[in-house]
Structure formats: C-alpha cells, structure tokens
Amino acid sequence: MNIILEARDVRYRYPQSRDAIKGISFHVRRGEKIALVGPNGAGKSTLLQMFNGMIRPDTGTMLFDNEPIRYDTTSLRQIRKRVGYVLQNPDRQIIAPTVYQDVAFGPANLGYDEQAIRQAVAVALRHVGLDGFERRAPHQLSGGEKKRVAIAGVLAMDPDVLVFDEPTSGLDPSGSEDLMELLEELNNEGKTIIISTHDVELVYPWADRAILLLDGRILQEDVPDVAFGNPSHVRMAHLSVPTLLDLSQELGKRGFVQPQRKPRSVLDMIHIIENLLHRKDGYSGTGTISVCDVDTEDETPLAAWISSRENLAVGAIGTRAKQRAGQEQLTLDFTYGVIDKCILRALRGQDSLILTTSSMAGRVVTRVEEYCRESGNTITVIPLDTAGRCQKSDLTKDIGVGQDSSDKKT
Known part of the structure; x- marks a missing residue:
C-alpha cells in the first residue's frame, strides 16, 4: 500500500492532566489527502504533533516510511525535513524580521549553501504566490499572507508530507478557498497532505479519507461519504452531516434510488437529480x-x-x-x-x-x-x-x- 506514516497503538497523557490520545492506530498512504476531524479537545493537534516528533508517545510507535521515528537530535532534524508542520497560528511560526529570512531559516538549518537557499526561497514563495515579498516585514502582512509565509517556510525544505493544524482558521471564506486550492495543487504535485479541522463542509469534497476523533480515540475512519454517513457517529463527534450527503440521505429516505457513489460536489448532486427526473439521454450541443x-x-x-x-x-x-x-x-x-x-x-x-x-x-x-x-x-x-x-x-x-x-x- 506504500504507507508513508503509521501509528501503532499510540497513547499520550499531558503532565498532570488528562489522557489526550488513548490507543490510536492508523496509517497514511503516500499521496493521500487525510483529514482528522473532531471537536475541540478530541486530540487532533496532539496527534498531528506526533507525526514529526514534536510530541513523543508515552507508549506505542510512530513510523515514517516503515521505520520507527527516533527522537535523538539528528533523527528529529531528518524527520522534520521530510514531514513539514504548519501551525494553526502563523504568528507562532514566523520568527524572522523579513519574509526572506523566515523562509530561508529551514534550508539554512539543513546546511544548504547560499545559492541553494536563494533558490529554495524563490521556488517556495512563487509556489504560494508571494513573489516580491522577500523584504516585507511579516507583521505588515494580512492573516492569509502570514499563513502563506508559514507554508513557504515549510515548502522550502521540500518535505514529502505536509501537516496542517486547522489550516483555514482565521481566514475569510475567500482566503479559505484559496488555501484549500493550494493544498490540492501541492497534493497533485505528489505531496501527502494531512489536516485537522472541525469543518465538515471543507473536508467532505476534499479528503481522500476522513478520520473522526472523539476524546482521544478514532470513532470512524473511511472515505468521507462513509465516515460522515453514520448520523449517530457524527452527532457523537459534535459535528454535522455535510449538506450534500444529508440531501442524498433524505432523498433515499423518500424512496428515490441513487447510485452507490454518494455526491461529493454540486455537479454530482445535479447528475443524481437529473437521473431521478429520467434525463438519462445526455445533452446535445455541449459547450x-x-x-x-x-x-x-x-x-x-x-x-x-x-x-x-x-x-x-x-x-x-x-x-x-x-x-x-x-x-x-x-x-x-x-x-x-x-x-x-x-x-x-x-x-x-x-x-x-x-x-x-x-x-x-x-x-x-x-x-x-x-x-x-x-x-x-x-x-x-x-x-x-x-x-x-x-x-x-x-x-x-x-x-x-x-x-x-x-x-x-x-
């Protein structure tokens, strides 16, 4: 299956606090788009931080490329090059006085020479649409621009896996759409993408698999229409059924036969409705x-x-x-x-x-x-x-x- 990340019965308890992760096992295939979905306190951020060694499980094993993650300084440096992590709040991730210096920080720490650093920064900034921002001060940027600087800082190290904690937090609807489109583009270029969110409408059309978390455990794991298709599980996770799936289920309850593949977009829903209206002869004169x-x-x-x-x-x-x-x-x-x-x-x-x-x-x-x-x-x-x-x-x-x-x- 070409597994790139795997958790085997991992558990974690914060000092003098509650159990945050309670025996979770799952895997991520290379090139997948995975969404960890659940309410606040479900364990999403804790689990994400295990992917690149920011948090070490109390028990159990995290693996990358079929090898257990090691926690010595050299090994952590290597895993953090290959698994890039973008924090929910970019102000916590941006540390340098200029955009160039911030994006260059990772490649410099990895020992790149000056020419390689310049090239890595240029490619990363172009990728996120921030050409010409090199000399800008981060505090002068908008929230969406700061988020893109944080992503560029990770991309400059050319990781195999990109991990995002609540990637659209603090963004307006247009900014959220732009960011999810960027993630789609990065995935299309071969990056494995993992995000955490509680926005089911965001995840439903985007993810290859959704993992519902509740109280430090996996409640459901499957393709989105199955993961969100059990209303009782969705309610337990304090979430809501995605609108398109909810509509599809309601049509089914009313006796309308539908294809096995549930709608993931408005286009899918239109196709289902037209078939229900017996328009199965296609269109003439398409554009x-x-x-x-x-x-x-x-x-x-x-x-x-x-x-x-x-x-x-x-x-x-x-x-x-x-x-x-x-x-x-x-x-x-x-x-x-x-x-x-x-x-x-x-x-x-x-x-x-x-x-x-x-x-x-x-x-x-x-x-x-x-x-x-x-x-x-x-x-x-x-x-x-x-x-x-x-x-x-x-x-x-x-x-x-x-x-x-x-x-x-x-």
Missing part, C-alpha cells in the same frame, strides 16, 4: 472547456481573446493563475470549484476558459473524463497557450463515455 497554462513563458495578453468570445466564463485554479488574471485585469467568474462549475456550464451549451498552472492542467482533463465516464456525456477540452492559440497537444480531447484516451485526440 467546450479551454485550458490555459499560465506557467508558459508567453506573456501575450489574454483579454482580446476572451473578449472575442461571447458569453465565455473564466475561472482560475491556483495562486499564480489568479495573479495572472489580476495582472491582466480579467474578471473571474469562478475562483473555487472551478472544474465542476465549468462542466456545469458545458452541459448548458456554454463555453469556459480555465487559467491554471502546469501541475493542475492534467487534473482538469482527469476530472472531466471522470464525469463523462459516469454520466455518458461528451465534453471537449481544448488547451491554449497564453496568447489564446490552440495547441496541438494530447490535452485536446473530445471526452465521452466509453472512449479510450488514445482515441480522443482532435
């Missing part, structure tokens, strides 16, 4: 989804290309894509849940353009393929360069059910 990779070197403005297309919606995935849109003063119709929203437009016969990064461009095709395979519809995905020109690429596809990808090139 297209164009994909523009903003990481290409061409900086030709897109505004003219967009304005020449009537009723074109524009979405952006990732910080760099949103920055590019801002630089060109493009109005974004979609900034979160972009792919599914563009699919919904295509089903109405309307065209969309998605600005995205190189690492996420393939994800657009994968998601459209998944939907078309399940629904029987066909949607055309067209790659563009940043000048708005069609590229002759394997990304250009008429995606439809029952087609092999080798037969979908146009």
Whole structure:
C-alpha cells in the first residue's frame, strides 16, 4: 500500500492532566489527502504533533516510511525535513524580521549553501504566490499572507508530507478557498497532505479519507461519504452531516434510488437529480472547456481573446493563475470549484476558459473524463497557450463515455 506514516497503538497523557490520545492506530498512504476531524479537545493537534516528533508517545510507535521515528537530535532534524508542520497560528511560526529570512531559516538549518537557499526561497514563495515579498516585514502582512509565509517556510525544505493544524482558521471564506486550492495543487504535485479541522463542509469534497476523533480515540475512519454517513457517529463527534450527503440521505429516505457513489460536489448532486427526473439521454450541443497554462513563458495578453468570445466564463485554479488574471485585469467568474462549475456550464451549451498552472492542467482533463465516464456525456477540452492559440497537444480531447484516451485526440 506504500504507507508513508503509521501509528501503532499510540497513547499520550499531558503532565498532570488528562489522557489526550488513548490507543490510536492508523496509517497514511503516500499521496493521500487525510483529514482528522473532531471537536475541540478530541486530540487532533496532539496527534498531528506526533507525526514529526514534536510530541513523543508515552507508549506505542510512530513510523515514517516503515521505520520507527527516533527522537535523538539528528533523527528529529531528518524527520522534520521530510514531514513539514504548519501551525494553526502563523504568528507562532514566523520568527524572522523579513519574509526572506523566515523562509530561508529551514534550508539554512539543513546546511544548504547560499545559492541553494536563494533558490529554495524563490521556488517556495512563487509556489504560494508571494513573489516580491522577500523584504516585507511579516507583521505588515494580512492573516492569509502570514499563513502563506508559514507554508513557504515549510515548502522550502521540500518535505514529502505536509501537516496542517486547522489550516483555514482565521481566514475569510475567500482566503479559505484559496488555501484549500493550494493544498490540492501541492497534493497533485505528489505531496501527502494531512489536516485537522472541525469543518465538515471543507473536508467532505476534499479528503481522500476522513478520520473522526472523539476524546482521544478514532470513532470512524473511511472515505468521507462513509465516515460522515453514520448520523449517530457524527452527532457523537459534535459535528454535522455535510449538506450534500444529508440531501442524498433524505432523498433515499423518500424512496428515490441513487447510485452507490454518494455526491461529493454540486455537479454530482445535479447528475443524481437529473437521473431521478429520467434525463438519462445526455445533452446535445455541449459547450467546450479551454485550458490555459499560465506557467508558459508567453506573456501575450489574454483579454482580446476572451473578449472575442461571447458569453465565455473564466475561472482560475491556483495562486499564480489568479495573479495572472489580476495582472491582466480579467474578471473571474469562478475562483473555487472551478472544474465542476465549468462542466456545469458545458452541459448548458456554454463555453469556459480555465487559467491554471502546469501541475493542475492534467487534473482538469482527469476530472472531466471522470464525469463523462459516469454520466455518458461528451465534453471537449481544448488547451491554449497564453496568447489564446490552440495547441496541438494530447490535452485536446473530445471526452465521452466509453472512449479510450488514445482515441480522443482532435
């Protein structure tokens, strides 16, 4: 199963206090997105701090890459390079007088030379959308910007696993959406992501697996629709059933037969409702989804290309894509849940353009393929360069059910 992190019957009690972790065992596969979910005091933060040796279990074993974590100074330095930890409050993590110095702190402690440090800092800041912030003082930044500096400080060490304690705490809805999109992008680039939260609406469409914690124990562990599908367990954990799952369950109680796969997005729910209304013959005249990779070197403005297309919606995935849109003063119709929203437009016969990064461009095709395979519809995905020109690429596809990808090139 390619397990990267594992807990074997770990227990921990704070000095002169309560038992915080009471015999927990589970594993994390490489490349997974895992959410630890539960109320305050459930043990989420304590467990997260065991992942990189910040807390040592009283009994039991924590393993990384099938090797028990050791707690001598050299071993801890190595594990903290490979398992990066982002605190809930970035003010507790940012320690240097400038952004550059703070992000450079980790690589410097790992013994990087000056050139390697500069490169690591530049890559990390670009990744979180903070190019040009090197000389800024952290106390002058917004809460969302501070959070990104903290993430950049961890990314500069190029860890295999990223651990986030309440990553959207203190952020407004837009900032939360941007951050979760960044986590999706990092995961798509191969990072294993683990977060703690009590926000079930945040976790439900995002996580590969959800682990419900209560009073230092695992209450439920499974894919999100199963983990949150038992109302009694959800109530015990002082949580609520995600809205889409709640609606799906209510439809089931009313006798409406549904697919085994529960809805994880508005798009999934629309598909279920349409099938219940006997619209199983698909759509005619679907729109297209164009994909523009903003990481290409061409900086030709897109505004003219967009304005020449009537009723074109524009979405952006990732910080760099949103920055590019801002630089060109493009109005974004979609900034979160972009792919599914563009699919919904295509089903109405309307065209969309998605600005995205190189690492996420393939994800657009994968998601459209998944939907078309399940629904029987066909949607055309067209790659563009940043000048708005069609590229002759394997990304250009008429995606439809029952087609092999080798037969979908146009």
